[in-house]
Amino acid sequence: MAIITLLTDFGLADEYVGVMKGAILAVNPAAVIVDICHHIPPQDVGAAGRMLAASFAVFPAGSIHVAVVDPGVGSSRAIVALQAGGHFFIAPDNGLIAWVVQRHRPEQLVRIHNQRWFRLPLSQTFHGRDIFAPVAGHLSLGVGLSQFGPAFGQEDLVVLAQPDQPQSGVGHLAGEVSDVDRFGNLITTVDGRHLSDFQRRDPTATLCITIGSVRIMGLASAYADVAVGEWVALVGSRGLLEVAVNGGSAAQRLGCGRGAGVTITLA
């Protein structure tokens, strides 16, 4: 088994994703390549980091996850490979991997450096093809992480602004919308554990979720727990608080998107 997933901001209108797959198959023709997503907004490292952390664990242990949202391609930014949570990851050292390592301390972490495993001649514009893909291919063939380059300290990883921590205040919890999905569901930075912790302040009270002009009382477990067209709040498939409209688009109804504030109180 050699499963390699791809997560990029390349889109599908160009040949870049197909070319990365070719470069993987040129090393390991038996690799099973799976797309997680290629429609990350161009150069949006945070969106990629959140999606990677939300997705990888469903794959079989030992899978290799390649994430290429890499505005610094060709600069001196590092590329890292790591093992964490029973999976392997290859990503630019630009903060993308923070959402994974925040929850899964790396068992091994290296800086990819050894050109022996690269596609040569090495371009400075498409490391996805020339470094990420062939390194993933060799990793899937059993080459050990330490073969790709020297150990790299977790504390040396680039950290973006502290990733997505909701703020806990007197009597409230404040987060924001981090992603909007195709259905217009508003996915927030508040995860289910934050809500449980907050609820413990008064286990008999009702969680009250406010976003823009909308206030929702209580958490549902399914979109269909409310009538079509009604507002609903629940912990969605990412394990994060979502605000949605059953059968409709919350984003359209509220006219809001990423960055919109969400406040949770007890009532």
Add this chain to the structure above:
Amino acid sequence: MAIITLLTDFGLADEYVGVMKGAILAVNPAAVIVDICHHIPPQDVGAAGRMLAASFAVFPAGSIHVAVVDPGVGSSRAIVALQAGGHFFIAPDNGLIAWVVQRHRPEQLVRIHNQRWFRLPLSQTFHGRDIFAPVAGHLSLGVGLSQFGPAFGQEDLVVLAQPDQPQSGVGHLAGEVSDVDRFGNLITTVDGRHLSDFQRRDPTATLCITIGSVRIMGLASAYADVAVGEWVALVGSRGLLEVAVNGGSAAQRLGCGRGAGVTITLA
């Protein structure tokens, strides 16, 4: 051989399709997963049903077709698995499967119920990941349909409004545009057999197809049977009457789309 196809309204901008694939591979890492389409308009059960019926038979017999357009996720709607026409299908019981069973009487049909085959803990927001995908994985490993739940009567399947039957009148046949493809071809609800039957009323007459202000005399067999920019009617790749402009977009030229009426007469 374990071919599993996916047909959803998830789009490709989120991680949902990739996550379903991970959940399949977690059960059967050797499954061959093929996308039919993920751009069904959100919650458009009919569009998915028509596409599934038009697509599945080209795959090898024994393939497993998973369709997730599921506005009722988390409600009491059933999920069914069936064998029909030599293929397997997994779909919510919301009418989606009607276009298949209308032509291929199920050899076996069950309600998916046995949590033994689910991904646990079971969410109420993403049954694609937690039920459809692992059940498809186990089915591809040879688990029998009856293992997934109790038999379900074909007559108990949810039926949408009678799917897509053109109306036969005195001297005419009336259907409508059901889908518009990327090329702007107008795909109708009138299939080739309807046309043959209708033609039998006067085998020497010419079929006359009218849509909006356009009247087309006779059926062609290829778009290129007419000059570039000219109107053409033919039985297309779905086996359905299509109205097209060779080298252009019929939808744009007519300014019409789904629901537009089409009338066939003999002249």
Add this chain to the structure above:
Amino acid sequence: MAIITLLTDFGLADEYVGVMKGAILAVNPAAVIVDICHHIPPQDVGAAGRMLAASFAVFPAGSIHVAVVDPGVGSSRAIVALQAGGHFFIAPDNGLIAWVVQRHRPEQLVRIHNQRWFRLPLSQTFHGRDIFAPVAGHLSLGVGLSQFGPAFGQEDLVVLAQPDQPQSGVGHLAGEVSDVDRFGNLITTVDGRHLSDFQRRDPTATLCITIGSVRIMGLASAYADVAVGEWVALVGSRGLLEVAVNGGSAAQRLGCGRGAGVTITLA
């Protein structure tokens, strides 16, 4: 190993790509199918030809590349299969293959004619499903090119207007923007060898790239060689001159796209 790549203008909103994959797997269930791109603008043979030539060589030798941008489907246009540069290609004879054969003289070239390898009954609207896919499947199983039809002369291939040759003038080289990628990078018809040749006129001079109102002095090797928001010119992943804005969209900034002229001088 049986790698089959697909390059079409089918988009992903319809079932056409999935159906082609089904038709391949029906012949060879062990084929590994990889998408290069399906978002070629409808019927844009040149865009497909350029992308195919830029992509195929990264795949393992012996891969089979199927390109279906085929406005003449159902007409008398030929479909050809060839071996060139160590790879196999199947394409309509409409000029698409010109960018490949211009650099890689075919070792063998046939017109696909023998219905034995087709999916029957043969439609006149979807040769991707009925001819290209099954022929690719059989080719991947080891059927020789000569089995598919008679030899075809390279000189008999349809040629579009001479593909993409920049014009060399007194003191300048003139090309144009041929493609714009997702990042807004402007990909030109001028390849790296044209630039090297031109530079030889005065090895000590600086290449000066002018497009619209923007003039860029010298070639960089990476987007990140300039500050974010600055203009940069480099030879990109296709081996072609690109004009870009680091971290931004050159296409948006200049308000230009395909067809815009680019002029190179020495200063």
